[in-house]
Amino acid sequence: MLNLIFPRPGRIFARFAAGFVIAALGIAGTDLRAEPTPVRIGLDAEFGLDRSTSAQAIELGLRTAIGEINRAGGVLGGRPLELVTRDHRSIPARGIRNVEEFARMPDLVAVFGGRFSPVVIEELPTLKATKTLFLAVWSSADGIVDNGMTPNYVYRLSLRDSLAMPKLLGTARKRGLPRVGLLLTNTSWGRSNLAAAEKFTDRNKDVKIVQTAWYNWRDQTLVAQYQALRNAGAQAIVLVANDDEAAVLVREVAALPEAQRIPILSHWGVTGGEFTAQAGPALRQVDFSVIQTFSFFKANRAQLARFMANLALVSPIRRIEDIHGPVGVAHAYDLMHILAKAINLAGSTDRKKVRDAMEKVREHRGLVKNYVPAFTPARHEALGVNELLIARYRADGVLVPTGE
Template sequence: MLRRHLLIAGAALLAAGTAIAPSVTPAQAQESVKVGELFSYARMAAFADPYRKGWQLAVEEINASGGVLGGKTLEIVSRDDGGTTADAVRVADELVTNEGVEFLFGTFFSNVGLAVGDYAKQRRVLFIAAEPLTDALTMAQGNRYTFRMRPNTYMQTKMLVEAGRESGAKTWAIVAPNYEYGQSAAANFKALLAEMDPEAEVVVEQYPALGKIDAGATTQAILGANPDGIFNATFAGDQAKLVREGQLRGLFEGRTVLSLLTGEPEYLAPMGAETPEGWIVTGYPWDQIDTPAHLAFVEAYQAKYDDFPRLASLLGYSIPYVIKEMLDKAGSTDTEAMVDALKGLEVETPTGPVTMRAIDHQATMGAWVGRLTVEDGQGKMVDWYYADGADFAHTPEAVKAVRPAE
């Protein structure tokens, strides 16, 4: 497919925004491996820009050190997926059919990731999901051609539930965005809470539309139920509104709060002095992690961009190295060979070694768990630790119970 599409006219390639310049000849282009990348760049700019910087840095490093498959250049053709399932499937098909990419990676929203995963299954094209968190991507709707890099909602929710085990909270509220990610997170919380403490119960649930939270009404509904604890899966602007309104009305006083993603710099930094004290969160305390691999990543990122990395930067940076190891192990861009190479593949990343589990195609990348505080007017994670994803992934029995056979 790559060779066929290299014959497209240079002007047409330029108009489509592909990474190959008009002056590149077919012979030269054959020296590269084209990979399609799609992400909700316009809708999720705060996450998308650091993510793109991360993978761009990694691709530059890989190409400077010899490339892939014995010297070929790793070439990324990047597109905005529009943030909707229909747009994402259309973009994925354009990348595969018109641009001739060998495989796909990326996406942000869980519903979009599921749609592209289904496209990968139907077209038998490899897809490595970056950000989508819903369990369904690698569980109930998993397939041979779809893999995921980031720890899913089950893994991160389990990390939080275990971290809050000693809180003593018996009654709980849930607030989560009303789409695939939020629904998955809520379902996991209820199941894990029942396992941890059969006497605990969820007494109120709030599911605002993504990006349209009525923070006043949500806060009042939770206050009316008077729970001991709150499980929060909102993020970005919705979370900022909830924090502001909740603090104004005393929602968080004397209550345990378990909050997905809130410790990530993308969402923590904008809150500044409004950061809620004491929340137990998953996140990324980038400036406190002193392992050699992570320090090297931070140094390279800051040198190139004069900025600090976000969790998205780390995620974006790690994926091209997974791609490199996969290609070198497969020895070709044959789809079935790449899929087989990914199963059980172990890759060194700034977080340490990460394995792509063969049983469900879920990477063992973990997350940091800690508490929030405010120092010098800025939010900060304290008392944190790294939770290895391998310790929180679904059991083989759970996977076999719901994942379709390949």
């Protein structure tokens, strides 16, 4: 009698299923492979603040750089960068909550900050406690980087007040206006600038601060403070303000008799919002200048062409005249590229390793400058006096360098 031995049905099915999976994998090739996990970058800024354009400028610079980096293969051998944004509306408590949320996100290596120094100052204890790498591309208060952290998790590619005040006061002196009045916002940013101004005049006795006047955020008039400074003998006003209050001042000064209008040299907060629209025709009646660290009109041609080509892939902007908040765009673009190099040097998304690697990026040829290097263990500031310039608004509202 012939004995026929058949495998159990379960074994037949298992073998069939295994063969099917193997065949399917062979046919599909790489289609069934998991997509690389993104490396996340945070942006904590003032998106919801009325008439502000600074957060949008920073985001534009970041998205331009991120698109460029991702098209070149991403970081860490093929992982794409992903931008995650949060709105603090210029309110420190919201910023602190945003930082706490970012700190809990897996594979988030760093947080970029917005325009407002007072928000960042209040966030510093949370950044320290969570060991969150923070990159400042607009806020300028000295204490943001000079924060006492060891190690320091804050890096800045931006202006700092101890550079801004000497430039503004020195420009007044060169114009033959050595008697200056300070008109400052009553915040940590304003106090940072007062300290920088007093330090400068202590060393430069030919420039005199005749008086300091203060105003509060959202004040609806500043003309009384302006007149007090002028009556104290000020030949020029050095203004520390954002777009709203600066526009109020410009409209009020333009309404004065021409003999009472003295030049205004402004910090750069005014460039982070709809200043020219708010000031209106009055701006053409006032001698108004503003400090900058960068102008697309002075950019290296090759770097500018590269930037504009990548900008066109994420934005409808085709002319440099249409770029709002140019310093925010350019700073964010350059610092994102430097961060990507640091991530690759670290070989990891571990924030401590990336923090350390930020000090080891030896060179980056950027839009603002050639960084050789951007940062060192002793210096977490990427920009210096050589990048400072003075600009004015043209009749069409475009900010252009004066050559000063």
